[in-house]
Amino acid sequence: MVVGSALTIAAVPLVLRVLPVGGEHDDAAALLQRIVAARGAAYSGYAESTGALALPVGDEFNDVSTLLGGRTELRVWWRDDDEWRVDTLDPGGERSLRVSPSGSWSWDFEDNRATRAADAPAGTVRLPRADDGLPPALAARLLGGATGAQASMLAARRVAGRAADGLRIRPQDPQSSIDRVDVWADRESGIPVSVEVYGRGESRAAMSTTFLDFAPGRPPEAAISFTPPPSARVRISSRFDLVDAIARFSPAQPPDVLRGYPRQDPLAGTRGVGLYGSGVTQLAVAGLPGRRARSLDQQLQLAAGSHAVPAGTAVDVGPLALLLTRPDRSGIQWLLTGTMTPLGLSEAADELLHGQGAPS
Structure with a gap:
């Protein structure tokens, strides 16, 4: 029983x-x-x-x-x-x-x-x-x-x-x-x-x-x-994590429009990170200073699925893609990540490197 x-x-x-x-x-x-x-x-x-x-x-x-x-x-x-x-x-x-x-x-x-x-x-x-x-x-x-x-x-x-x-x-x-x-x-x-x-x-x-x-x-x-x-x-805690620190202190300035997506309204005092798109399709870009970018580039190059693209180094992780560009004219390297196709991410990187996005 x-x-x-x-x-x-x-x-x-x-x-x-x-x-x-x-x-x-x-x-x-x-x-x-x-x-x-x-x-x-x-x-x-x-x-x-x-x-x-x-x-x-x-x-x-x-x-x-x-x-x-x-x-x-x-x-x-x-x-x-x-x-x-x-x-x-x-x-x-x-x-x-x-x-x-x-x-x-x-x-x-x-x-x-x-x-x-x-x-x-x-x-x-x-x-x-x-x-x-x-x-x-x-x-x-x-x-x-x-x-x-x-x-x-x-x-x-x-x-x-x-x-x-x-x-x-x-x-x-x-x-x-x-x-x-x-x-x-x-x-x-x-x-x-x-x-x-x-x-x-x-x-x-x-x-x-x-x-x-x-x-x-x-x-x-x-x-x-x-x-x-x-x-x-x-x-x-000051509540800063790495992303928050980049957003506040990076000298980079993401454009107002990237790949046709307007930048989401940034908070006052945030500069180095731009968020684009909404819902299922989203893209985040961050302007990294040299030392931080070099460290990340080494990690990405050793990662499974890493490959070189004209704009820099890319890694595709299922529907999530990452791309770290080569330095732009000011020495900034852009990290792009989001739920975009590899082609869309590469084209967004080209816009950042060549200043083709709508300026802020």
């Missing part, structure tokens, strides 16, 4: 996943609008993110490399876009990022280290972090600018034991390296609970993220608040 009861209990999650899902939506445009309207909605859960993008980067980008090229387990409490907590779980331990209107706490349990940082303005240029791998965050980034003409319905499925309606977005931009983005949204709340991103000509998702446990609704404030233990090592 005990064995039979245990088997029955163990089978419950599997049964929930395979139960048929009825009452599907049949209007892709309406489902897209519902997903967009749910942006910032409250929820909590446990998610798994898997990336197949093996980035050729050094130790300073290890967290980014793991997020995009490995398996990451995430526990989340999301009250709204200004107040949330995401814990990253891996064999090495647990790290927590807690954000509130007054700033953020980063807590590394294994190192017994807590880091306090001031609140950063919306739109701050930064490296990807754990919360970017959550289904709602990834869907919000990739579906920005999507239209009903790009959308079609997918079969509904159960995600975390809940009915979820499926939507496929196919970009119409010929410069995009993304073939499609598949999103399943929780039927009750409209919040994205599973996202799969496919490059052109690829049958395996370049990145996928899905909830294994999910509950819509506002989690308690106590789940977000944090006070460092008395024994913790506490430090105050």
Whole structure:
């Protein structure tokens, strides 16, 4: 009896996943609008993110490399876009990022280290972090600018034991390296609970993220608040990462328009980084000073799939492409990365090197 009861209990999650899902939506445009309207909605859960993008980067980008090229387990409490907590779980331990209107706490349990940082303005240029791998965050980034003409319905499925309606977005931009983005949204709340991103000509998702446990609704404030233990090592951070430092202090000035895409409005005081495009097709460029560029060039040349192009050195990692140009007339080398075809990225590099982009 005990064995039979245990088997029955163990089978419950599997049964929930395979139960048929009825009452599907049949209007892709309406489902897209519902997903967009749910942006910032409250929820909590446990998610798994898997990336197949093996980035050729050094130790300073290890967290980014793991997020995009490995398996990451995430526990989340999301009250709204200004107040949330995401814990990253891996064999090495647990790290927590807690954000509130007054700033953020980063807590590394294994190192017994807590880091306090001031609140950063919306739109701050930064490296990807754990919360970017959550289904709602990834869907919000990739579906920005999507239209009903790009959308079609997918079969509904159960995600975390809940009915979820499926939507496929196919970009119409010929410069995009993304073939499609598949999103399943929780039927009750409209919040994205599973996202799969496919490059052109690829049958395996370049990145996928899905909830294994999910509950819509506002989690308690106590789940977000944090006070460092008395024994913790506490430090105050300026919140600068490498990308932020380049954005603020690089002498380079990205153009207002590149490959026909207008530059997204930069924050005051940011110069060296330009962001272009929206939704599925995005391009980021950064002007690197000589020492930093030489170090990165050495890494790229040793990377699998590295090859020389007229503008410099390129690496294609699934739908994500990277290109480091040779020095321009002022000695700046431009790093370009984004979800553009190799040809589109090379042409963008040529515009930067020859000053053909619309000037700032």
